Amino acid sequence: MKYGHFDDSSREYVITNPKTPVKWVNYVGSMKFGGIVDHTGGSLLCKDDPALNRIVKYIPQLPASEFKGETLYLRLKEPAGYRIFSPYFVPTLDAYDRFECRVGLGYMRWITEFYGVRSEITVFVPRGASAALRQVRVSNLRSEPISLDAVPVVEYTHFDALKQFNNADWVPQTMQSRARRCASGELVLMQYAFMNKNRQVNYLTANVPVASFETCRKRFLGDNEYGTWQQPLALLSAQLGDYEARRGDNIGALLLELGQLGPGESREFVTQLGQAASEDAALEAAAEYRDGARVARAFAEQRAFFEDYLTKFQVHTPDPSFNSMVNVHNPRQCHTTKNWSRYLSLYQLGLGERGIGFRDSSQDALGVLDRQPDEAKALMRMLLSVQKRDGSAMHQFNPLSMVANEGDSRERDDRPRYYGDDHLWIVIAVSWYLKESGDYAFLQEEIPFYDKHKDGSAIERGTVLDHLERSLDFTRKDRGAHGLPLLGFADWNDTVNLPTGAESCFNANLYGLALKELIELYDHLGDQASVESYRVDYALMKKTFNDVAWDGAWFVRYFDADGSALGSRHNSEGQIWVNGQSWPVLSGFADSERARVALDSVERLLNTKHGIKLSSPGYKGYDPSKGGVTTYPPGAKENGGIFLHANPWVMIAETLLGNGDRAYQYYDQINPASKNDAIDAFQCEPYAYPQNILGDEHPEFGLARNSWLSGTAAWTYTAATKYILGIMPTHDGLRLAPCIPRRWGGFSVTRQYRGAEYRISVKNPSGVSSGVKELFVDGRLIEGNVIPIAPAGSLVEVELVLGQAISSARYFAASPSADPP
Numbered sequence: 001m002k003y004g005h006f007d008d009s010s011r012e013y014v015i016t017n018p019k020t021p022v023k024w025v026n027y028v029g030s031m032k033f034g035g036i037v038d039h040t041g042g043s044l045l046c047k048d049d050p051a052l053n054r055i056v057k058y059i060p061q062l063p064a065s066e067f068k069g070e071t072l073y074l075r076l077k078e079p080a081g082y083r084i085f086s087p088y089f090v091p092t093l094d095a096y097d098r099f100e101c102r103v104g105l106g107y108m109r110w111i112t113e114f115y116g117v118r119s120e121i122t123v124f125v126p127r128g129a130s131a132a133l134r135q136v137r138v139s140n141l142r143s144e145p146i147s148l149d150a151v152p153v154v155e156y157t158h159f160d161a162l163k164q165f166n167n168a169d170w171v172p173q174t175m176q177s178r179a180r181r182c183a184s185g186e187l188v189l190m191q192y193a194f195m196n197k198n199r200q201v202n203y204l205t206a207n208v209p210v211a212s213f214e215t216c217r218k219r220f221l222g223d224n225e226y227g228t229w230q231q232p233l234a235l236l237s238a239q240l241g242d243y244e245a246r247r248g249d250n251i252g253a254l255l256l257e258l259g260q261l262g263p264g265e266s267r268e269f270v271t272q273l274g275q276a277a278s279e280d281a282a283l284e285a286a287a288e289y290r291d292g293a294r295v296a297r298a299f300a301e302q303r304a305f306f307e308d309y310l311t312k313f314q315v316h317t318p319d320p321s322f323n324s325m326v327n328v329h330n331p332r333q334c335h336t337t338k339n340w341s342r343y344l345s346l347y348q349l350g351l352g353e354r355g356i357g358f359r360d361s362s363q364d365a366l367g368v369l370d371r372q373p374d375e376a377k378a379l380m381r382m383l384l385s386v387q388k389r390d391g392s393a394m395h396q397f398n399p400l401s402m403v404a405n406e407g408d409s410r411e412r413d414d415r416p417r418y419y420g421d422d423h424l425w426i427v428i429a430v431s432w433y434l435k436e437s438g439d440y441a442f443l444q445e446e447i448p449f450y451d452k453h454k455d456g457s458a459i460e461r462g463t464v465l466d467h468l469e470r471s472l473d474f475t476r477k478d479r480g481a482h483g484l485p486l487l488g489f490a491d492w493n494d495t496v497n498l499p500t501g502a503e504s505c506f507n508a509n510l511y512g513l514a515l516k517e518l519i520e521l522y523d524h525l526g527d528q529a530s531v532e533s534y535r536v537d538y539a540l541m542k543k544t545f546n547d548v549a550w551d552g553a554w555f556v557r558y559f560d561a562d563g564s565a566l567g568s569r570h571n572s573e574g575q576i577w578v579n580g581q582s583w584p585v586l587s588g589f590a591d592s593e594r595a596r597v598a599l600d601s602v603e604r605l606l607n608t609k610h611g612i613k614l615s616s617p618g619y620k621g622y623d624p625s626k627g628g629v630t631t632y633p634p635g636a637k638e639n640g641g642i643f644l645h646a647n648p649w650v651m652i653a654e655t656l657l658g659n660g661d662r663a664y665q666y667y668d669q670i671n672p673a674s675k676n677d678a679i680d681a682f683q684c685e686p687y688a689y690p691q692n693i694l695g696d697e698h699p700e701f702g703l704a705r706n707s708w709l710s711g712t713a714a715w716t717y718t719a720a721t722k723y724i725l726g727i728m729p730t731h732d733g734l735r736l737a738p739c740i741p742r743r744w745g746g747f748s749v750t751r752q753y754r755g756a757e758y759r760i761s762v763k764n765p766s767g768v769s770s771g772v773k774e775l776f777v778d779g780r781l782i783e784g785n786v787i788p789i790a791p792a793g794s795l796v797e798v799e800l801v802l803g804q805a806i807s808s809a810r811y812f813a814a815s816p817s818a819d820p821p
């Protein structure tokens with residue numbers, strides 16, 4: 001509880017000490033307009049693309065005490081002169097009497113007290129708007145009157161975020177600001193790069209009179225910038241310089257004279273930082289949120305959106321921290337990863353090196369299927385449009401230009417220029433989307449492949465179903481010496497980059513799962529010829545994999561081009577890899593004996609109190625023949641670190657074997673909420689999953705990094721809802737197959753599915769983990785464990801009693817030893 005606590009009643013996390021080990025952040029808006037707000041008021045905003053249309057300059061590598069992007073100064077007129085401080089603590093670092101930053105759903109809210117002045121500030125982006133609003137209320141807590149000014153400040157960046165850092169002549173020569181008044185008299189500061197003045201105009205305004213303004217950083221800080229953000233020299237004068245910058249480091253600063261506040265008296269104002277297509281459009285947009293009532297309505301709409309988003313799946317179990325993660329924080333993070341892929345965080349800096357990741361976003365889509373199926377579908381459309389005609393996929397793309405590239409595989413001429421796994425993920429995403437939504441018409445929608453004629457037009461289009469078939473086709477043909485799929489530049493593990501010809505067991509199992517999905521789909525569509533043909537492919541890969549990959553107590557992970565195994569007991573480093581064990585269970589390739597032995601090896605050799613490591617032991621030194629994995633010291637990231645994204649796959653595998661206690665132990669040990677009491681070691685936000693935690697070979701074992709944008713969000717949510725709670729959409733209805741800790745007496749869930757509401761109550765009278773003894777739907781005992789699809793708008797009451805399974809074959813439809821359906 002050192003830095004804060006959960007407030008479940010308001011669905012907020014409350015930071016009460018601003019000196020957190022690293023900045024803790026929240027996301028506002030979406031990539032259409034939005035970004036990151038940190039707990040000390042800094043912001044990083046963009047419109048449509050953080051690399052190509054960035055608005056605010058936020059440099060995460062600067063010390064935590066430094067100004068970043070946006071702040072607010074308050075200025076008290078005292079007998080000895082001005083007292084200047086920020087209600088956000090940074091950048092002035094004054095001693096506070098109260099600090100509260102409430103991390104809400106799509107908003108941040110501060111309540112702070114400094115020098116007898118209480119500030120209550122809420123920042124959010126209204127639904128559909130291209131502006132971030134800050135609603136500010138300041139109150140005088142003293143017993144005498146005070147005289148107060150407020151100065152909101154923004155530091156702009158060049159719209160091309162990387163250029164900002166690599167050209168310190170051209171960039172400042174292009175940056176310009178000007179002040180305009182709207183008809184109603186309020187001042188709007190406009191800022192743009194010269195070439196964008198009729199395209200992308202940033203604006204800063206307030207809904208109260210502006211006494212003076214500044215747009216040049218040098219003048220605001222003063223003394224040739226030997227003035228500081230902690231004490232900007234311009235704030236020592238009564239008024240700002242009213243200077244409209246024609247070049248240089250542009251800022252926006254507005255001096256708002258709030259006047260005298262008697263004891264207990266308050267003042268309110270709203271600032272807006274937005275972007276519009278022209279100065280006139282900016283004036284118009286600025287007018288929309290001048291009215292406090294309109295702002296309040298926009299905030300209510302924003303809250304209603306999340307309320308609706310959350311109510312689509314709510315669970316009540318005996319474990320409050322599970323409830324809080326599944327009901328609030330995990331779905332919020334899934335919403336974030338769906339929006340931002342791996343593009344913009346305090347770790348993925350969105351400077352253009354990445355973009356939307358094909359593999360990443362295909363998985364992120366899984367995390368919002370039950371709450372935002374249409375949004376997931378829109379994302380899948382974009383992804384399918386960067387799939388190539390041969391079935392492989394471009395690794396990443398820029399969402400504004402839709403220009404795609406091959407990612408890091410471009411870095412090495414001696415390695416393949418594609419990833420062996422990307423294209424397979426979309427098969428799973430589309431299939432799960434169909435099972436969720438029943439929207440089979442999507443399969444017939446035509447989407448272009450990425451290959452283009454010289455004029456930029458698509459060479460070929462194909463239906464969504466064609467796209468999926470080509471994904472599988474690519475891998476069927478792209479096989480190596482053992483008959484396993486080739487690695488390409490890398491598979492899910494970006495950092496193992498072996499010489500051309502290497503094979504990947506991960507790709508084999510991902511292919512297996514994708515085949516299973518397509519077999520089920522064709523079965524549902526009644527196309528038995530396709531079912532049979534994909535079954536043959538499945539059986540062949542299953543046999544090949546089992547013939548060559550079993551190493552005695554676990555499966556190997558790769559075969560190098562020369563045929564030697566990686567992830568084998570014969571290796572001294574990288575002996576065992578977790579994905580090598582969980583995925584054969586997910587694909588159904590491992591029989592139950594091998595599955596059990598492999599997962600026991602995971603528990604014995606890879607599990608730690610902070611989570612399951614990706615591999616062990618770590619590589620001890622740089623070895624270019626292995627690739628990026630050896631750039632990390634042992635215990636860090638992919639080199640034997642606790643790479644959280646891979647943990648939920650083990651949870652899922654354990655549930656498929658019916659082991660609810662172990663699955664839950666793995667769930668619980670990475671729950672960020674449980675880190676709240678050991679947060680100085682963990683360091684990252686306790687309300688979002690990080691990507692990685694240092695493993696036990698590292699001296700700083702337990703330290704987390706790369707919070708928020710990680711596949712951990714979607715997959716842990718999937719593990720919790722579809723496998724532990726066991727509520728899995730299928731083509732024929734919701735299948736119930738809970739696999740819970742034996743100590744749970746039961747749980748209840750409200751879930752929407754294809755327009756109907758299901759109220760599910762699970763009872764566990766005999767203290768088991770799994771097995772459906774009885775299933776009642778609207779009071780009627782039904783056979784099996786699939787609840788038939790109910791008409792949209794209906795309410796379905798479901799009661800399930802766990803116990804001796806009525807039909808284990810049907811229950812474990814996805815069991816490891818079962819043949820594909």
Ligand code: NOJ
Pocket residue numbers: 342357359360492493494495638
């Ligand atoms: C992070 C990447 O975003 C993800 O695509 C990849 O699977 C993991 N790193 C593991 O390398």
